[in-house]
Amino acid sequence: MTSPSLTLISTSTLISQGAEAKVYKAHLTADPSDAPILLKHRFRKGYRHPTLDGSITRTRVAGEARALLKCLRSGVNVPGVRMVDASEGILGIEWIDGQSVRKLLPGGAGEDDEEQEEDDQIDLLQEYDISVEILMQLIGQEIAKMHLADVIHGDLTTSNMMLRHPSTFKSCHATLRTELVLIDFGLSYHSSLVEDKAVDLYVLERAFTSTHPDAEPLFASAMQAYEQRMGKEWAAIGRRLDDVRLRGRKRSMVG
Amino acid sequence: MQSYKLPHFPVCVHAALYTNVSDSDSLRKRLIAASTAEGLDGERERDAVNFSFIEARLITSVNHLRTAVYQAVLAEAQGALRTKTVHSEIIWALNPTNNISEAMRRYGVSDASTSLVVVRVAGPELSPEVIERDMDATVKGTKASFTELQDLTDWAAVKKYHKLGSDVAVREAKGDLERERIVVDDIVVSSVAMKSVMG
Numbered sequence: 239m240t241s242p243s244l245t246l247i248s249t250s251t252l253i254s255q256g257a258e259a260k261v262y263k264a265h266l267t268a269d270p271s272d273a274p275i276l277l278k279h280r281f282r283k284g285y286r287h288p289t290l291d292g293s294i295t296r297t298r299v300a301g302e303a304r305a306l307l308k309c310l311r312s313g314v315n316v317p318g319v320r321m322v323d324a325s326e327g328i329l330g331i332e333w334i335d336g337q338s339v340r341k342l343l344p345g346g347a348g349e350d351d352e353e354q355e356e357d358d359q360i361d362l363l364q365e366y367d368i369s370v371e372i373l374m375q376l377i378g379q380e381i382a383k384m385h386l387a388d389v390i391h392g393d394l395t396t397s398n399m400m401l402r403h404p405s406t407f408k409s410c411h412a413t414l415r416t417e418l419v420l421i422d423f424g425l426s427y428h429s430s431l432v433e434d435k436a437v438d439l440y441v442l443e444r445a446f447t448s449t450h451p452d453a454e455p456l457f458a459s460a461m462q463a464y465e466q467r468m469g470k471e472w473a474a475i476g477r478r479l480d481d482v483r484l485r486g487r488k489r490s491m492v493g
Numbered sequence: 494m495q496s497y498k499l500p501h502f503p504v505c506v507h508a509a510l511y512t513n514v515s516d517s518d519s520l521r522k523r524l525i526a527a528s529t530a531e532g533l534d535g536e537r538e539r540d541a542v543n544f545s546f547i548e549a550r551l552i553t554s555v556n557h558l559r560t561a562v563y564q565a566v567l568a569e570a571q572g573a574l575r576t577k578t579v580h581s582e583i584i585w586a587l588n589p590t591n592n593i594s595e596a597m598r599r600y601g602v603s604d605a606s607t608s609l610v611v612v613r614v615a616g617p618e619l620s621p622e623v624i625e626r627d628m629d630a631t632v633k634g635t636k637a638s639f640t641e642l643q644d645l646t647d648w649a650a651v652k653k654y655h656k657l658g659s660d661v662a663v664r665e666a667k668g669d670l671e672r673e674r675i676v677v678d679d680i681v682v683s684s685v686a687m688k689s690v691m692g
Contacts, residue, residue, distance in 0.1 A: 241570075241571070242501045242502050242567065242570050242571075243501070243567070245501040246501040249500070249501070266499070266559075266563055267497045267498065267499055267500075267506075267559065267563075268497055268498035268499070268500045269497040269498075272497075272556075272559070273556075296690075299690065300687075300690035303686075303687040303690055304687070304690070304691075306683065306687075307680070307683050307684060307687060310662060310679055310680050310683055311657070311660040311661070311662055311663075311680055312660070312661045312662060313660075313661045313662035313665050313676075318679045318680075318682055318683045318686075319682075319683035319686040319687045320560065320682070320683075320686050321560070321563055321564065321567070321686050322564075322686055322687045322689055322690055323567060323571075324689060324690050325571065330686070383661075386661075387661070410666075410669065410672045410675075
């Protein structure tokens with residue numbers, strides 16, 4: 239008999255595929271009133287020994303699920319966990335209806351016609367009832383909440399942030415109808431080191447300036463919001479971030 | 494009673510909520526007796542109480558219940574049950590620790606239980622009518638809609654068992670009851686879903 243989780247995947251819709259995993263939209267029950275979920279399948283890697291492959295996959299699924307729970311408990315907006323089948327390498331998480339932040343900022347939409355693109359972005363921002371300025375603040379705040387919980391994301395980019403669609407949930411915020419959600423904790427880990435937090439920010443800064451060169455000045459407001467939220471922890475991280483900017487992400491092992 | 498299929502398993506799940514349950518002490522005794530009874534009578538008695546009897550005040554949402562059922566059914570299909578049956582596994586899945594008797598004490602039926610969620614994981618060949626009749630015959634109480642579940646929930650007990658009191662997310666939501674419940678439900682559902690990799 240094939241495994242039930244693989245049957246589940248065979249009836250789900252593929253959304254995207256990377257080198258590490260495939261992502262699907264799925265339904266766990268036949269009840270149409272149940273919300274869909276997102277499945278992340280870390281498929282078997284033929285280039286690894288099966289035993290090693292199994293244990294690496296299990297560890298990564300477990301790690302990602304634990305990071306999500308830690309974030310949930312710490313008040314960071316992340317998708318909730320919905321099902322886990324570690325032996326098959328499957329993690330099921332809450333389906334977020336919304337839009338990737340990458341598509342909401344200039345430069346992120348891809349190679350499409352540029353004027354068209356700008357119009358689309360303005361439309362999207364209107365649909366989500368948010369200004370770019372506020373969006374940048376949300377990014378800074380959410381990352382700060384995550385770092386205060388000692389979770390390092392490991393792959394902060396604007397593609398790994400989403401805005402929830404205002405019509406799909408009830409915002410608990412007085413003036414804001416959307417919510418920024420951090421996604422893809424596949425490379426995340428637990429650390430309280432200033433170095434790791436500074437590198438996490440540096441990775442985002444680099445990703446941001448290369449994906450959205452026109453929006454670069456806006457990044458400062460994300461940093462400002464981060465700074466505010468981090469409180470007294472900021473001083474050390476800020477200092478270290480300056481060092482990291484000079485030397486890059488990798489620490490020199492010389493000496 | 495609500496019934497739904499898990500299309501990737503050869504099963505159908507039936508669940509009902511009972512309030513004003515008056516016989517929980519005798520029900521609990523009956524369950525214990527059935528588990529050790531021998532012979533044909535024992536088989537018959539076990540069949541009659543072949544349900545999961547869950548303390549309804551610890552269930553935060555239908556999603557919470559269904560997540561536990563799903564993980565239990567999955568464990569059964571993989572031959573990875575930690576308890577004897579899929580029905581006891583549901584109760585085990587709901588409790589945050591690995592202690593089975595603690596899970597039964599908290600999330601199973603106790604003498605003080607006044608509302609119960611009764612679940613039956615069955616093959617698709619069993620008709621919902623028969624199952625509902627068997628449930629009604631076992632539990633003395635008023636059948637209620639699952640929309641009432643939220644009002645039955647003992648949020649303080651849920652927070653205590655999941656040790657949520659000191660969590661930033663819950664503390665931040667303090668004062669906003671509706672929001673706090675959403676936050677607690679979200680954490681609890683996620684904890685149940687990932688219990689197999691918590692250890």
